[in-house]
Amino acid sequence: RKEVEQDPGPFNVPEGATVAFNCTYSNSASQSFFWYRQDCRKEPKLLMSVYSSGNEDGRFTAQLNRASQYISLLIRDSKLSDSATYLCVVTPARPSYRDDKIIFGKGTRLHILP
């Protein structure tokens, strides 16, 4: 099983629809989780951290399921500007002063269709 795995997509979704991404991870000791967004030929930008209790930021909701070892990102009322690649990020070790490396998934491409 890959350390971090995402559906590569692309997801082609009509504007206004709801879209969900999942990301699975193999290391049960993983502690920190994030979603990043990357536009074409641009650098990744932090979208949101993923907390154990789940968190919401406007149209975006992130969830963590430790038992099944996956994180999810839900985008409601999708906009054309949401078109991008969404990368999940997993930090394997316990948060500590000397951390293990951070692992990015390959990303899921999202196209919002007008």
Added chain:
Amino acid sequence: DTGVSQNPRHKITKRGQNVTFRCDPISEHNRLYWYRQTLGQGPEFLTYFQNEAQLEKSRLLSDRFSAERPKGSFSTLEIQRTEQGDSAMYLCASSLVLRGTSGSLHEQYFGPGTRLTVT
């Protein structure tokens, strides 16, 4: 603009030449990371620094690659004897991590990257 800058933004070089890239992180950030990204892939971790100390190097980082952060501020990544397979986007990121704090402080902020083309 996240405050992380990288230079140059683009570099075209011939196989066998040496190249050096620079990253200036957000000033108060103590961690600095280097990644490589190729088309259709997520960023692949190369190495990271805690202040001036290089704490981890990926197996991807061959002997031809070296990174430094001499004063705990900016960092350089050098590739010696470049190969065509080195062609990629090289990304730098920085974060602020305090001892004993939660993982939320591992949020990284990326620079615009240096796109390397080896001909």
